[in-house]
Amino acid sequence: MQIRDANVSDLEKIVRLHTQSWRIAYRGILSDAFLDGDLIADRRVLWKSRFDKPAAQQSIAVAEINGVLVGFACSFGSHDAKWGTLLENLHVAPDYKGAGIGTQLVSHVARWCIRTQASDRLHLWVLADNRAAQGFYQRLGGSEVEQSVWDAPDGQRVPELRFAWPRAGLLLLPR
Numbered sequence: 725m726q727i728r729d730a731n732v733s734d735l736e737k738i739v740r741l742h743t744q745s746w747r748i749a750y751r752g753i754l755s756d757a758f759l760d761g762d763l764i765a766d767r768r769v770l771w772k773s774r775f776d777k778p779a780a781q782q783s784i785a786v787a788e789i790n791g792v793l794v795g796f797a798c799s800f801g802s803h804d805a806k807w808g809t810l811l812e813n814l815h816v817a818p819d820y821k822g823a824g825i826g827t828q829l830v831s832h833v834a835r836w837c838i839r840t841q842a843s844d845r846l847h848l849w850v851l852a853d854n855r856a857a858q859g860f861y862q863r864l865g866g867s868e869v870e871q872s873v874w875d876a877p878d879g880q881r882v883p884e885l886r887f888a889w890p891r892a893g894l895l896l897l898p899r
């Protein structure tokens with residue numbers, strides 16, 4: 725497995741994986757009509773804007789096995805004065821879950837954060853009903869520090885939780 729910085733030629737593969745992952749992980753949380761509709765177009769708008777006009781301190785990493793995209797992570801450095809870098813999207817292809825790829829992507833983000841950002845704090849938002857991801861973040865030592873509500877793209881208001889790590893160094897795997 726190789727993790728590298730994404731480039732625009734990865735756009736369609738990321739869009740497809742993001743769509744596939746939402747359809748499974750967010751089933752029962754977002755509406756079926758939205759998940760089964762033109763989700764691919766919705767995700768393409770997001771990723772096109774990220775590649776066309778990257779935000780300051782944006783970092784997109786992709787994980788590949790034999791050239792096949794098996795996961796990605798998108799982070800925004802120093803996004804929050806208190807909580808530091810935001811890990812905005814983390815998805816592993818459904819057939820590859822549980823094989824350590826998510827852990828390695830988080831470690832990659834942590835390394836980038838330590839190398840490039842003034843603060844090495846790291847945080848993310850996870851949907852309150854996405855218990856599987858919360859189990860994963862707890863396994864990595866993250867703590868729930870705040871509750872909020874996400875204005876989801878299907879028009880619902882969905883409860884979400886902020887998970888945080890005081891130091892990205894806690895997430896590093898040996899290389």
Ligand SMILES: CC(C)(COP(=O)(O)OP(=O)(O)OC[C@H]1O[C@@H](n2cnc3c(N)ncnc32)[C@H](O)[C@@H]1OP(=O)(O)O)[C@@H](O)C(=O)NCCC(=O)NCCS
Nearest residue numbers: 749814815816821822823824825826827856857859860863
């Ligand atoms: C959440 C996700 C990124 C985790 O990546 P992954 O590659 O499947 O996880 P890993 O294989 O690295 O798991 C690492 C550890 O977390 C544990 N873990 C994984 N999923 C878990 C779960 N549902 N509950 C409890 N622990 C879990 C694993 O058992 C493993 O622990 P171990 O080393 O003791 O065996 C991935 O499953 C995914 O893409 N899910 C769907 C999309 C999603 O919900 N993304 C997060 C949005 S906030």
